[in-house]
Amino acid sequence: MTVSFSPWDMFLNAGHVVRCVMMLLTLASLLTWAIFLAKSVEFFSVRRRLSRAERNLESAGCLDRGKVDTRDGGIAHMLVMAAETERERSRDIPDDRDGLKERIVLHLERLEAAEGRRLMRGTGLLATIGATSPFIGLFGTVWGIMTSFTGIAATKATSLAVVAPGIAEALLATALGLVAAIPAVVIYNHLARQSASCRAQVADLTALVMRLVSRDLGRAQALTGSGQIVRIGSCVAGE
Template identity: 80%
Template sequence: MTPISFSPWGMFLNAGPVVRCVMILLAAASLLTWTIFIAKSAELLRVRHKLSKAEKALEEANTLDLGEEWTRENASIAHTLVMAAETERRRSADIPDDGEGLKERIVLHLERLEAAEGRRLVRGTGVLATIGATSPFIGLFGTVWGIMTSFTGIAASRATSLAVVAPGIAEALLATALGLVAAIPAVVIYNHLARQTASCRAQVADLTALVMRLVSRDLGRAQMRMGQDNIVRLAQQRHDALAAAE
């Protein structure tokens, strides 16, 4: 009689078709988890580096035009935010207001871009949550099915010795173990990526604030120039009136 192997591979080969399919599904889920972890970690690291460079550039910029120029080569959301503010300012050039209406319109546009960037950053992490929540139950299903098959075989063979019962139960319990192996890393990685994503979203919010600060500076300079022009015009009118009176 060939001895039964209790190694994971041997138990996988000796398992029934349903339990074997469950094990393959859980192994694929585990492989997908680590693939997402590597891909998203590299992506978030790259995004954080670009956002840090853009934040430094906008911090040093004195006008919105300089901010657009210094973030032009930075392939991040920063240049998109600056261009959105510049576009809205250009489209609102024919609207007379004190600047508050323009600021409100720019903020609304930037908030939409910020939300879209947040959705892009979390893309793919929902799969990890699904794997972490469902893998234990998938493994438990394989275990229950394997134990049911083992008991059916025991009843058919009318043998109740431990040597007959143990292999089937061990193969069934392997499915639960694989479910936990797939679920635990998925939950840990999901929480880790959630923290990294939250950090990136905070950086995007900082960029939005920096862009609005540049917009406020430009509006303040424009109003100051307008005030100076008014003073010069009033002085010229007064001078003309005095000259006409003489």
């Protein structure tokens, strides 16, 4: 009788433990590609939104106008609203320009860090898959080989034709472990680079928001020194 060594037939002929290991590794591989597709779509949307917000803030003359231009939400809107909120809460503190800027910077830095964590959400599973899949596959192989040798000892058959199918089925677990691990590591590194690029754009937005805050405070200080009353954040002087 001819023995088939196709992956599907080897999976069907494998023992229960090795078969469970193979199914686990197949699930891990499917999760890897699902995360890759989902995060790729997410990063594409985030980069487009950040680029649009950066153009809006670059062309804005003051923070109020920047807030209007980032009404579509996202981290840009959160940065602008955080600066606005801190500025409103600090109106009763006189001559506190440097302190206000320091508090706004602290708030924006926390938002920037939170956005970085959000962008990497879900990628930790890829690192786990990449690190553990080869060992899970190796466990399936070791278990399968142990089972094969136990069967050989029980039947007292040492023919290579008897040993080969069990060892081939066991080695399939190691192969599946590598198939799951290698793409997971490559995809994790790719998504980490994409996340770093997005974090750099968020840092640029933070700098733009602080530039608008500094510009508004400078206008307010100049007009206050001239005896005029101005609402901090309003576009004046040609705006």
